[in-house]
Amino acid sequence: xxxxxxxxxxxxxxxxxxxxxxxxxxxxxxxxxxxxxxxxxxxxxxxxxxxxxxxxxxxxxxxxxxxxxxxxxxxxxxxxxxxxxxxxxxxxxxxxxxxxxxxxxxxxxxx
Numbered sequence: 001x002x003x004x005x006x007x008x009x010x011x012x013x014x015x016x017x018x019x020x021x022x023x024x025x026x027x028x029x030x031x032x033x034x035x036x037x038x039x040x041x042x043x044x045x046x047x048x049x050x051x052x053x054x055x056x057x058x059x060x061x062x063x064x065x066x067x068x069x070x071x072x073x074x075x076x077x078x079x080x081x082x083x084x085x086x087x088x089x090x091x092x093x094x095x096x097x098x099x100x101x102x103x104x105x106x107x108x109x110x111x
Contacts, residue, residue, distance in 0.1 A: 003097045004108035025100040026093050029062070029072070037076040038062070039089070041096040043069050057082040 001008065007021045016027040026041040040062045043051075048071045051059040062072035071092070077083035098106060 003094065005101070005105050006097070019097060019101045020105065023100045025096045036074050038072050038074050039093075040065055040070050040072045041093055042099045043071045043092070043096060044099055045069060047071060047092075047095075058084065 001017070003019075005020045007018050008015060009018070010016065011024065011027065014028045014030065016024055019025055024042075026039060029036075029038045029040060038060075048059075048061060048066065048069050051071055052061055058074055058077065060066075060072040060074070062070055066072070073084065073089055073092070074082065075084050094109075098109070101109075
């Protein structure tokens with residue numbers, strides 16, 4: 001919610017965040033497709049493949065949106081290897097916003 005022109009509402013029964021109240025850039029999944037809690041977010045070409053290959057205990061190709069390059073990140077890691085890296089997630093979600101937000105809003109994002 002700290003990013004410009006972001007709104008939150010339920011979509012498919014889960015918390016979802018939108019740019020300018022129209023375009024989804026991140027969503028929660030609380031045991032929606034499996035027994036895990038996760039977040040999914042838009043990602044640039046190649047990011048999904050890289051994250052999933054390098055850290056499959058943290059990242060996955062989400063159902064439905066995975067074919068569009070979105071990435072899933074588990075939030076319920078049980079040990080240090082699978083626990084979320086919150087700084088990295090914040091950066092990835094910021095990148096998702098930049099990918100989805102219209103150019104007219106991108107100058108609003110503080111560096």
